[in-house]
Amino acid sequence: MKKKGKTEDGAGDLMARIRAGDTAAEAELVERFGPTLAFLARRHTRDAAAAEDLYQETLILALEKIRADAVHDAEKLPAFLRALVRNLALKVYRRHGVSKEVPEDEHSEPVADSAGPLQHLLGQERQRMTRNVLRYLGNERDRQVLFRFYLQEEPSAAICRDLDLGQDHFYRVLHRARQRFRQLWDRGVSI
Amino acid sequence: MIRPMEHPTIEQKGVLDHYLAGQLEPEDEAAFEEHLFTCPDCLRQAQAGEELRRGLADLRGETARVPTAAPGDETSGASASTLSFPSPPTAPARSWRSLAVAAMLVLAPLGVLALRGVDYGRQLAVAEDQLSTVRRSLDTVESELETLRHSRTRVRPAAALRLLPLGVSRAGEAAAVPVLEPPPEPSSGGDTPWVISLELTATPQRPLADAYSLRLLDGDGGVRFHAEGVEPTSYDSLLVILPQGFLEAGDYVFEVFAGDPGEAVARLPLRVGS
Numbered sequence: 001m002k003k004k005g006k007t008e009d010g011a012g013d014l015m016a017r018i019r020a021g022d023t024a025a026e027a028e029l030v031e032r033f034g035p036t037l038a039f040l041a042r043r044h045t046r047d048a049a050a051a052e053d054l055y056q057e058t059l060i061l062a063l064e065k066i067r068a069d070a071v072h073d074a075e076k077l078p079a080f081l082r083a084l085v086r087n088l089a090l091k092v093y094r095r096h097g098v099s100k101e102v103p104e105d106e107h108s109e110p111v112a113d114s115a116g117p118l119q120h121l122l123g124q125e126r127q128r129m130t131r132n133v134l135r136y137l138g139n140e141r142d143r144q145v146l147f148r149f150y151l152q153e154e155p156s157a158a159i160c161r162d163l164d165l166g167q168d169h170f171y172r173v174l175h176r177a178r179q180r181f182r183q184l185w186d187r188g189v190s191i
Numbered sequence: 192m193i194r195p196m197e198h199p200t201i202e203q204k205g206v207l208d209h210y211l212a213g214q215l216e217p218e219d220e221a222a223f224e225e226h227l228f229t230c231p232d233c234l235r236q237a238q239a240g241e242e243l244r245r246g247l248a249d250l251r252g253e254t255a256r257v258p259t260a261a262p263g264d265e266t267s268g269a270s271a272s273t274l275s276f277p278s279p280p281t282a283p284a285r286s287w288r289s290l291a292v293a294a295m296l297v298l299a300p301l302g303v304l305a306l307r308g309v310d311y312g313r314q315l316a317v318a319e320d321q322l323s324t325v326r327r328s329l330d331t332v333e334s335e336l337e338t339l340r341h342s343r344t345r346v347r348p349a350a351a352l353r354l355l356p357l358g359v360s361r362a363g364e365a366a367a368v369p370v371l372e373p374p375p376e377p378s379s380g381g382d383t384p385w386v387i388s389l390e391l392t393a394t395p396q397r398p399l400a401d402a403y404s405l406r407l408l409d410g411d412g413g414v415r416f417h418a419e420g421v422e423p424t425s426y427d428s429l430l431v432i433l434p435q436g437f438l439e440a441g442d443y444v445f446e447v448f449a450g451d452p453g454e455a456v457a458r459l460p461l462r463v464g465s
Contacts (some may be wrong), residue, residue: 036228079221123249128247130249130250
């Protein structure tokens with residue numbers, strides 16, 4: 001049984017108010033679901049500018065669909081929003097003609113690169129923060145874990161075997177790195 | 192399959208890490224992403240993890256581009272192993288990644304040879320020095336980004352910084368004056384700032400300076416904005432951020448000085464539309 005989360009609480013009422021033309025309800029929807037949509041948009045794009053476009057496009061379309069009563073089940077609102085952002089990302093991906101086929105693992109940044117000087121600066125800031133995380137880890141084996149798991153996408157079992165690591169240690173390394181990055185990220189620039 | 196996606200399950204099974212690495216089954220990926228709509232803590236961790244993943248990818252690319260340098264000090268605290276590549280993956284790559292992995296298998300030994308002897312400490316010290324310059328620029332940009340982040344709560348498509356490049360006129364080019372056009376109505380981006388990029392030109396006789404002074408003069412010669420110690424970006428330009436309502440319609444000129452005000456090294460005209 002899926003735990004009932006904040007999303008389902010009052011989502012039906014929220015959708016009804018949007019259908020009735022309540023603009024405050026629209027703002028509430030953006031406030032509640034916007035951060036996750038922004039994250040998913042970022043995951044499907046190469047840079048923050050493209051993510052921002054995708055995020056805006058998704059919100060506009062979502063509101064249009066809800067206003068037009070195209071979404072009925074409040075519990076399915078997250079699934080609907082998730083599908084919307086992915087489909088729009090694929091659309092942009094195809095529009096840019098990167099490939100005729102959409103890879104199954106679309107999280108690998110399908111949307112075309114529109115990086116400018118500002119994105120370049122932000123990218124450099126992210127590199128600085130990542131370097132700090134690597135220094136914080138301070139251990140070559142931990143760095144190997146990060147690179148091999150997050151970048152080369154090797155199964156955790158293979159990494160643990162090669163580096164003679166227990167699963168607990170493996171996840172501790174990833175968790176520690178994420179926590180450290182989050183601290184830097186929270187007090188630095190959110191990209 | 193790990194449905195339903197309960198929070199304890201996510202933590203115990205390392206779902207977030209597998210998600211970030213793209214190793215979840217499609218059904219689990221969907222369930223986890225839906226969970227993110229209801230769990231701010233998982234969302235924050237996912238955001239940080241995603242940025243970490245991108246940062247690692249950036250560093251990997253940067254490492255591959257590091258040129259060979261003469262041996263030097265090791266004072267930066269990062270040894271060659273800090274950014275070294277781990278062993279090539281042994282697991283079979285999925286779908287489109289197979290090409291990338293194959294390329295890595297071929298190129299990795301060459302990369303190791305090329306990178307052997309590189310003084311990473313020195314390279315990192317230089318890179319960090321450059322980054323400190325960037326960070327100072329970011330301090331200025333950061334407050335504007337904060338505004339943009341808050342603007343996400345409003346649905347409008349024009350939530351991007353407006354970038355206006357100002358370049359020098361070259362021989363044979365028409366000397367068109369760039370125009371800052373205000374948005375048609377305040378709600379369509381009236382509170383987003385202008386980011387003005389002032390192009391610099393370097394010659395053997397006059398290389399780029401470490402820092403510049405700027406003045407923005409209005410049509411009457413009055414100084415409307417000035418700044419000192421502005422360091423050029425890696426794109427050989429100076430970034431200036433101005434709020435939309437800062438200038439009224441009219442003609443302006445940016446004067447750029449190398450170091451202390453003296454003879455302007457560039458005069459870049461600008462027009463603000465009405």
